[in-house]
Amino acid sequence: MAVAEQAGFQLRNRNPDVLTCIANLSNDEVFTPPEFANRMLDLVAEAWATDHDGASIWADSTVRFLDPFTKSGVFLREINKRLVEGLAEEIPDLQERVDHILTKQVFGIGITQLTSLIARRSLYCSKWANGEHSIASSFDSADGNIWFEPVEHTWAGATEFIETADAEGRPVKRGTNGRCTYCGTSQRILEREDGLETYAYAFIHTNDVHARMAELFGDDMQFDVIIGNPPYQLQSDGGTRDVPIYHHFVEQAKKLQPRLLCMVMPSRWMAGGLGLGEFRQTMLTDKRIRELVEYPVSREVFPGVEVKGGICYFLWDATYHGRSAMSTVRDGNEVSRSSRDLDEFDILVRDGRGIEILRKVLDRKEESITTILSVDKEFGWTSNFSGYHSIKQRDDVPLYYNSKGKRLVGYVARSQIKKSAHLVDTWKVLTPKAGSDGGQRIPDVVLGQPMVVSSPSVCTQTYLFFFLDNQRQAESVASYFQTKFFRFLVSLRKMTQDATRSTYLWVPVQAWDRAWSDQELYSKYELSAAEISYIESMIKDLGGAHGG
DSSP states (O other): OOHHHHHTSOSSOOSSOGGGTOOOSOSSSOOOOHHHHHHHHHHHHHHHHHHTTTOOGGGOTTOOEEEEEESSOHHHHHHHHHHHHHTTTTSOSHHHHHHHHHHHTEEEEESSHHHHHHHHHHHHSSSSTTSTTOSOSOOSSSSTTEEOOOOOOOEEOOOOEEEEEOTTSOEEEEESSOEETTTOOBHHHHOOSTTSOOOOOTTTSOSOHHHHHHHHHOTTOOOSEEEEOOOOEEEEGGGTEEEEOHHHHHHHHHHTOOSEEEEEEEGGGGTOOTTOHHHHHHHHHOTTEEEEEEESSGGGTSTTOOOTTOEEEEEEETTOOSOEEEEEEETTEEEEEEEEOTTSSSSOOSOGGGHHHHHHHHTTOOOBGGGGBOOTTTTSOOTTOOOOBSSOOTTEEEEEEEETTEEEEEEEEGGGOOSOGGGTTSEEEEEESBOSOSSSSSSBOOSOOOEEEOSSOEEOTTEEEEEESSHHHHHHHHHHHHSHHHHHHHHTTOOSSBOOGGGGTTOBOOOSSSOOOHHHHHHHTTOOHHHHHHHHHHBOOOOOOEEO
């Protein structure tokens, strides 16, 4: 009789596999497809074999696995399947083997009440671990080894308060607009009536993750492998921006000192992300990152879900110290693979094929074009600024702004310009901060059309701008901006649609006395035919600049 039939449940050949059909809860909590989870488990198994003289991790009955943010339970289910097969020789009796695996080796923490039930159903074939239909026969509790209990946020830093009362009627002043000290999310957004999900994840809402694990699973709990796909972000600031939280899960997992750590997360950390500077530096300098696999197009991994900037997963190995194997996958194909020191630059260049080109440019130690580039909101006006008029009056200055996707010009009195007045009387090359979508489609234009505008002029936050002394210089910069070479260097730092000032850091200044072409730039920086071909394949023609 087959293994699956003996156990009274199907470990294989589920047709269809329900976990390939389940819908995501949101873009923040993305269910992992089984096929992708198994790629990560294959990577874990390879690293374990390398570290243990070729031994199979699935044939070791002492190894403990933890998914500390389980949603569908796919990682736990696939680990169970592999262990059931791998331990057949050591524990011949199937029921005894299944009980050993589920009670001693496989553990999870649900991120919500709903996902904990889904995960138990995936792993135990019952939403109750000790239920009639559970494949485990040794659990006393309904939770089994998949824990979930509601956890509260810890609010601090409030500046607005309400008068209320405690359970005994005594007056209490309570803050209403604080932030959680653990995850940074907004109290105003997430503090809702009792009974609704708070998204206060147990794994990161603690100062002592070791104590939390002892509380959940026992004092002697040490996990060999931590693996999973954490929540990515929470809303904050009235929904105008999202607060990343995935890095907190990575940091907590490392504190548990596993042998191997394998996690999925958005790729934005490599070059940007709100509040991720310290995390990025820690990741780039961590020599224990054995492998890093990056997908610029998230839909290749999570069908129907767009994660801006793509997604990646990494393997962290406590026994490893060296260069990281980094690969980029597009359309199911590995388009780039290299062994790299991740901290060579201040950010992580995703595609290894561009690194040698970048080195050739940076080796010349030329000044960065950011020396003539404005900062964000240079004149102090946000993109929705409306304090302008449409008919020019005496001493007015043209104001360039964008409305409903159209580039428009209004006028403001020079006396209204309180910030960066020294830049008003310069020629400018305006560039929209919103460009293409960060390499989702190849070839990519990377940036929007530049626009040359005469002196005097100002603009809203919609634009960054290069400031020059005269028209000839401005037109020279615009020609440079339109080259594939220029936009390729920007693309190495640009992860999402937003082209911030820092994305231009690696673009060198040129002499502003000519109209620049790619051929001149390729020759100047001594690029090889293969390097030129690569740039040409990655960057799309932009066309002519607009005049203003």
